Amino acid sequence: MTACSGEDGKQAGGPGGPGGPPPPVTVATPLIKPIVDWDDYIGRFEARQSVEVRPRVSGYVERLAFKDGSFARAGELLFVIDPRPFAAALASAEADVLRARASAQLARANFSRTKTLFEQNALSRQEFETDQATAAQADAEVAAAVAVARQRALDLSFTRVTAPISGRVSDRRVDVGAFVTAGSTPMTTIVSLDPIHFVFTASEALYLKYQRANQAGTRPSSRIAPNPVDIRLADETTYRWRGHMDFVDNVVATGSGTMRGRAVVRNPTGFLTPGMFGHMRLLGSGAYQGMLIPEDAVVTDQTRKAVLVVGPDNKVAQRVVELGPIVDGLRVVRSGLKASDRVIIAGVQRGRPGTPVQPKQGKIVPP
Template sequence: MKLGAATMIMLALAMALSSCGQKEGGAAAAGPGGPGGPAPLVTVATPLIKPIVDWDDYIGRFEAKQSVEVRPRVSGYVQSINFRDGEFARAGDLLFVIDPRPFQATLNQARAEAQRARATAGLARATFARTERLLAENAVSRLEFDTDQATLAQAQAALASAEATVQARALDVNFTRVTAPISGRMSDRRVDVGTFVTAGTTPMTTVVTLDPIHFVFTGSEAVYLKYQRANQAGTRPSSRVAPNPVEIRLGDESEYRWRGKMDFVDNAIDLGSGTIRGRAVVRNPTGFLTPGLFGHMRLLGSGAYSGMLIPEDAVVTDQTRKVAYIVGPDNVVAPRVLQLGPLVDGLRVVRSGLKTDDRVIIEGVQRARPGTKVSVKPGKVVPPAPGTGPTPPAIIEPPATSASDARSVAK
């Protein structure tokens, strides 16, 4: 059967389109990375080996080394206030004056009573001396001698009591002048002139010391055991060189700019939280740090050791694992599962998973596939320039009470 001219044209056009599609598909399959295509170019380098030290990271709060709530030692009406809210005061500076007139009157009365007791005791002493001489001459009875002796003892006791009362009343007068018990920064006044205050009850103000200041934190039982094991093994840094140094940064700071040292670890682990309380002392000469501030502290956790470091970009996340790609002698890519440590100078510490001579892909990781060949370009692991590179979280091992940090030893 003969086909019409139109039908023949349509069949020829369909065959041409089909041939073009097959050519385009074949060209796509033979592109870069496919069978027969050029191997992708990657940059490889061996891990950087350098001395580093581990630091354990904690979150804590600053506390005053000394904090005193000022309360009156006598009851009365406030006569004057002699400081400004929030100013610094030295120990002994006058803060408040309680109306001293009632106490001065009581002191005067006690002094008068002491004077009378002193006169009575003098008379009793003279009477007893005379009776003692007469007894030697058998001019008085033994009963009269004993009576005068007892009278003298009573008068001397009354005099001692009166003098003690004078001392107590003098202290009351002195206590009407409320002074700063320690040197530090004052809080605001809690009472006003004319307020009646009660001895030992009414809070008047508080004063706290700021230099030095304490940083208080809690550490996990695991961290405590780690330190104890390290102390037994002798792998902790020598306290003669740097006695448990700490570095602290505040919430709005990126660098650990505050320096201090450990001065206390509690004697028991809290049964409820499973943590133990520690404390560091920090110099604060300008008074910038104030009690209540939160901070991030790192405590020296090890002596210097040789660590392996690779760029953060060389680490690939494979589900729950961290992986680096290495290139073998035959230029075939192979994965290595890593156990990572913290960042040091912008590079990631590798605890395990790599060898010192492994060629790690540090650039072009996205183009590499396990089991495929690549073209290799030699490179070198160097710390990134400030302000460049990835910004991963500083803590990679939760929780905060057992996290680790590290840094390189000073060059």
């Protein structure tokens, strides 16, 4: 019984016990500093340019000049279509040019003689005008033959199918010996990698928030300003990818009530791949003076969030608060707390609303 009485007496006389001194706690006023809000989104990377490579002339594939999945620069050779029929067509067209020029030279010489005789009144006007028209027609035939030769030269150059953009090439869709049709047969696809797009959707509520902030002048719209974004991948814990907004759609989708947005991210190493998911945070507000407290100072009262403060009489009181995001490791308090409140930041479990405590002054600093 003596042992039990001694133990009970220790509890009764201990800090916070009946008849004992008030329990010690550490208090500090909220940290006040300029902060900005960041809004979180989940989205997907998309290629800024995506091109399906198709031939511009019909023919048989003679050679493949790339490795499936490799990186190609704009203008780099991908396929070769058998050039022999096109080389023969070009040679024929060039011969037609020579023939047309010879005919034109003869027509001009005839017209020159006709003109001299006409000026001497030794030839009728009808013969003069006939030779004049013949010379003009011969010149036109030269121009037409040159145009055909240029087209044949283009056709020959189109037998070398090159990368239209710089980017990652997919696998080949045709093999050597396959017949491809101009403008019809898909040969492969190529997607650009640097820079790369990040596409996401925002709720109508967030879109309205941005619109009102733009009207108030506290945050410019992403339609007119390259607001910054930070992105982390599924296996990353930090936002290491930097980018900026470059597009906001012009309608809110009626089915989902969301607005589509897009950011541009530098990707010099090609690590980011179209189709990958990511977590993005977008600048959500202009700078404002915010109150920050440690996350450990927040207690849960059923469905509400609250903090414990110590009044002038050193008694504990509870403040129901509205919380914001975490900034520099501290929790933003949007409402329910005053800058002069002494918040319990250590020994929260020893504080009970309405009971006295022994406050020890502390200071809130980022972890």
